[in-house]
Amino acid sequence: MAVSEATGTLGGSLLLLQDATKEYNARLQYAQTQSWPATEAVVVSAEVDCVHYSYPTLGCGRYCPQLSYNYSVGGEPFYATNQVFDFKCVNVADFVN
Numbered sequence: 001m002a003v004s005e006a007t008g009t010l011g012g013s014l015l016l017l018q019d020a021t022k023e024y025n026a027r028l029q030y031a032q033t034q035s036w037p038a039t040e041a042v043v044v045s046a047e048v049d050c051v052h053y054s055y056p057t058l059g060c061g062r063y064c065p066q067l068s069y070n071y072s073v074g075g076e077p078f079y080a081t082n083q084v085f086d087f088k089c090v091n092v093a094d095f096v097n
Contacts, residue, residue, distance in 0.1 A: 041071040044079070 045068045050060035067082040 037073065039071050039073055041069040044068040044070055 045066070047066050049064050049066055051062045051064050065082055068079070069081075070077065070079050072078065
């Protein structure tokens with residue numbers, strides 16, 4: 001086996017391990033949220049952003065929900081935005097000037 005083949009196989013294995021770890025962590029976080037108290041919420045705003053993994057001319061890489069809402073727990077009001085456990089909705093344009 002050539003060095004480049006071994007490196008590619010190792011790199012692929014590491015990516016699979018990273019993905020499996022993210023999936024496992026997301027499942028744990030989801031399980032934890034199931035024990036949280038439930039309450040009503042009012043949606044303040046909702047839209048979908050097109051997130052570019054590369055330059056915008058290459059099209060949309062992923063569609064990410066953007067949700068803001070108000071809710072209260074124990075009579076105390078809160079404002080929040082959506083939380084996604086397994087990925088960040090980051091646009092490459094945020095890093096490139």
